[in-house]
Amino acid sequence: MSATYESTASTTMALIRPRLTDHHGVMAAQAELDFAIPFFDEDIPLYVDPFMLWRSPSQQDQALHTSLVNAFNHLGYLASKGEEDQAVRTLIAASECDEVGLGSSATRKGKRIGESKAREIVELFKRIPYYAQRGFRHFEEIQFFVDGISKDRISDISCSFLKSFLIDFTMQQCDKTGIPREPVDVENVYDYRKNAFETQRGLVLPVHPGDGRPLLFVPKRWLRFVPWQNCDEYFAGYCPQDEISHKPEEITRVDVLDYNRDHYGVIDAYIQHKERTFEDCKNDPLFSQIPVTSARRKFSLIKKLPTGKDDGADRKYEDAIGQLLPSLLYPKLDFAQEQARTDSGVSIRDLIFYNTASTQFLADMHKDYGSRQITMEMKNVAAVQREHVDQLNRYLAEELGKFGLFVTRNPLNKAVFTRTVDLWSGQRKVIITLTDDDIGQMVELFESRQRDPLDVIVKKYNEFRARCP
Template sequence: MIIVRPRINDFHSISFTQEEVDFAIPFLDEDIPLYLDPFLLWKNPSFQDNSLHTALVNSFNFLGYDYIKGNAIDSINTLIFTSECEEVGLGNSKTKKGKKISTKEATTILELFKNIPQVNKSGFTHFEEIQLFVENISKDRISDISCNLMKSWLIDYTIDQCQKYNIPIEKSRVNIFDYKSGKIKEEETFLPQNPKTGQPIIFTPKRWLRYIPYINYEEYFENYFSKEVNKQFGEPLLRVQILNFNRHNYDIVQTYVKIKERNAESLKNDPLFKQIPVLSTKKKLNTIIKLPSGKTDNADKKYEENLCQILASVLYPHLDFAKEQSRTDNGVHIRDLIFYNNRSYPILNDLYNDYNCKQIIFELKNVKELENDHINQLNRYLTNSFGNFGIIFTRNKPPKKVIDNTISLWAGQRKCILILDDEDLKLMCQLYQSKQRNPIDVINKKYVEFTQKLPS
């Protein structure tokens, strides 16, 4: 079974949506494009999250104090180990393989405990501050260090979620940071595994994830340093100069962090997918309605761009968006949109059972009149990888010969292709706006109409 952008639940044919579960559903081939932000643990009212943040910061500070006590080699090696956490799969890697920091970078970080008096005395309160002192340390490193230092808890969390949703787990060996000894130890446990690589998989709670950490260099520079500090210099400083200035003026960084703490009330995690507002849906729908059919002035591209955003939003959470513009294996054809079939709605469960529909392909055709060639093109995509169901969006109602072709495909190959037009799209947007019914009911309506035309 070949699935586009497969997730662990898709491989095991387990039905749940991203909206339903507490964790970010891992992809099997690539990272989740989010990062764990320690500040969310500090800010969340949960006693558990606050305690984990304290343990996280204490663990990081332990490495620093161990370093200045003379255990430099152990501290450096431990920090290098924690700088990459492949099991959680957070970030932007397309191969789920990352690169650890260098010995030089690890040493520079740990030297902060020697060179900054306040850190030497009291340690860090938010260790994300290291982004403001050390080059090449950013959101991916903060996230991975956090995950590794909390890996023991994350393993227990993963096992609990697997038991809750019947996700298979297997005996695995993982290296963890032992909080009591401050050392890396190998542990045997049970975790879900990537079926392609055999690598253990560890889940992370959605409530801790953001695209950019709350404390980060870019925000510090734009909203604080350039306004409050840089004016004392004759010309703008380079990044390396700013990092060096911060190391020698830690009180300025502390002031910035205190401001961030006071303003953290509205801080929230970032969702893996965010629907566009109703007003945006209206604007995009109006844009589509006004577009001419065909390719004049890139009308076909504008149609696809606007319709893609509309469908991804109005069909959520019942359908999780997988990918747009996905090429077939031979690279010749491009499928416009692909959604995961979570079987989270009655019709979706029927499509899964009746047409082996694991993912739903949407073809978007900005043409005046749909032709049989368009139907046949989608039909070629409907293989065992996706199942025997697909949807075409087009501008106008299809001619009878095209409808007859879809019925013939069902009669001969048991393949179902639904055709929706601008009027159906308008209805979906109206339902999205009113919230009285789910927009996916329009697809259900078209499916019922299709089945009524089938030969008995």
């Protein structure tokens, strides 16, 4: 690892759940961008569904789907010409695409399929007459015949065959948002003229600050949690279980896959149904706000909880706040995660938000207090104590900025509030408090849609600053 990457990595890793945009100081909300912002330490828990390209009104997406399916069907052509080994090698290369960072890996590194699994997939072109004669029209159909083909594998194969487009898309989005790029080599880029993967050298792309690996962006419009065509739905509603076994409750996945290979017509009927209902197929957002009714219920639960820890009241309070605030503050603040930390033997739970700087207030928090992320410490106590203020003060280091909030039940008493004013006077740190009444007002604004719930935080900040020297 170069000295440059070591330096940038240490800066980035001080953030909680760091993202590419935050590292480069691009203060943009996820909702405003056309791509899913890559994380450095983990995958994005969404997947490319190739059906989204097929059903898209965009001629470009439709053409990309055709190219994707043609590339996959070329494997069958190779097999028919006695070049099955080449087909297997190509499929193995396509089976993982680390550059996009989609899936469930905690390390952004996946594992390619083995040779035996690749041969089993290629064999479908010979085993099933329809594919031998016409090829696939949706290559994700392989999941209905081969065990171990999951949504992440379908996503990776799609991204691998579409990597050339993703490279161009990433460059375009970097130029649009101001994300820096560096010269880098990208392996396994599919060349449709040669029908083969090759390494492209000297491409200028964003890179991981820890090791310099290239990063590729994926359009949000392609992403889903579960493919439109999926085995669970097929098994539950379309698979003729009585024909497979007289004891449907004992049917295994392998039994279903074996049946499908010999009865392609059943799969074809399911695929045709999914094509007819394509208008119901929508991309999944990276974050979904809870409904207004759920917000009201969460706040009602909070109001009924006693302070303290009896009967798990503290955890119930933290869980309710943890579900409520990310929705109330979206999309002005992107939710990073709930963070547990320990201070002097005391376990503390925080809510961490990315500062998008999408309003003047948030831009000021970044400029004046260095807050690339905003920390909210949850306290289900009757009264916040001075030691609580000191704990949060220690956490507000240079990396996370000097602006933090308590989310608690009641206003600070005079002595504790004076302590927060002293921190402003001596260290120019801001600690404000959101009480039950404040949360209630935020819920009302969330329901009415006439003003932004973030305005409550702005009001609390202005009230605090008015009382500072």
